[in-house]
Amino acid sequence: MDSIKPNRREFLGIVGGLAGATIAARAWAAPTEPVGRVRIGVAGGSFGAGFHWHEDPGCEVYGVSDLLEDRLQNLVNRYGCERTYPSLEAMIDDENIDAIAVFTGAPDHVRHCVAAMEAGKHVISAVPAALTLEGCAELVATKERTGAKYMMAETSYYRWPCITARRLFADGAFGVLKYVEGEYYHPMIGSDSSDLMRMPKREGGGPTWRFGLPPMLYPTHSSGFLVGVSGERLIEVSCIGTLGWDVGFLDNIYGNPFDNSVALFTTTSGNIFRCNVMWNAWHHGERAQWFGDKLSLFMDSWSGQPYALKPRDGGDVLVQPDYWPLVPEAMRYDTGHGASHPFLSHEFITAILEDREPAVNVYEAVAMTAPGIVAQESALRGGEHLPVPQFDPAPA
Ligand SMILES: NC(=O)c1ccc[n+]([C@@H]2O[C@H](COP(=O)([O-])OP(=O)(O)OC[C@H]3O[C@@H](n4cnc5c(N)ncnc54)[C@H](O)[C@@H]3O)[C@@H](O)[C@H]2O)c1
Structure with a gap:
């Protein structure tokens, strides 16, 4: 699944030496020189101004766009690109642009x-891919009809422990991956004064799209730790939620009563995935634990829990591999979300140049997104078990 990855022998060297090992610095394969350049247009100048397009040798930031002047300026400053467009809609009309980075709000x-x-244009979209099942279907149909590359910028996918988990899974090191926990905590919706919840005064001060957003409509930081590791699909769910703070909270555009949700999923392999998404619990960040019958992997956490890889046969590994050599040198610094941004940037550009599907392609994206949409419905029905529709192509 990782196209930017160590070769198999190098990786086996890491995990094969588990007994008594600490993970040593390795001679990774350096990224190869790109053939050609992708001209990208970036829309959305808040989170969208934190990526590495301008530092990838295979990419040129051709244009930038935001509806708000200060956000537009963020993009100009970050990417050193003076060519601006009044909107994404205007930018996509420019025939010189090959790809669009869609970092606008989730409902858009x-x-x-x-x-x-x-x-x-090829597209990379911020998470979540969609807020409705119809939206998931429309994305898949459009990608299939147009032949465009579609990638979802799921940051959990390139958190370093998740890269390790993916490689361990590919090498069978977990044995059977019986149970995975994926969690995302972002205490924010409770506060009406939070910048994320309310527009600046000059914009009218009204609620933003985040206000009252059902936690399970933002599932991908958690589900990415399962789907993005084993490639399994989530096929059935039961979910419950805790009720939001007050009447003010209930007055949201989603008609959503929940501030926290916990979902239990069955996977295609008959295993269990527990998914937490919480806006109103005192914890921060994204994390996961992967339990196989031969090995378990514990991601480090805001709580202080350290990273730990625990094989059944002993030889715990407490140091993560260094993945920086997988991206070009100029991109090797952390701009947030577990240093995932340079990896997401490089993977999207490399996939276009190599004319292949990116790692988090449209099928992976909706497999991370749709289960949360059904989980929210389950929670609204008091935890009723519901099947999760699948969007993968029928096997040939
Ligand atoms: N870890 C992660 O993966 C992560 C973290 C933060 C945000 N996000 C996602 O990234 C996206 C952006 O997040 P944010 O916090 O910056 O959201 P935001 O709502 O603050 O910003 C969205 C920006 O898009 C601009 N925009 C909207 N419509 C536009 C149009 N037609 N043309 C040009 N610009 C337009 C808005 O003016 C705004 O500045 C969201 O979908 C969010 O879910 C993901």
């Missing part, structure tokens, strides 16, 4: 990605 992702793909 499907509309913006579909418009960009219809205009002949």
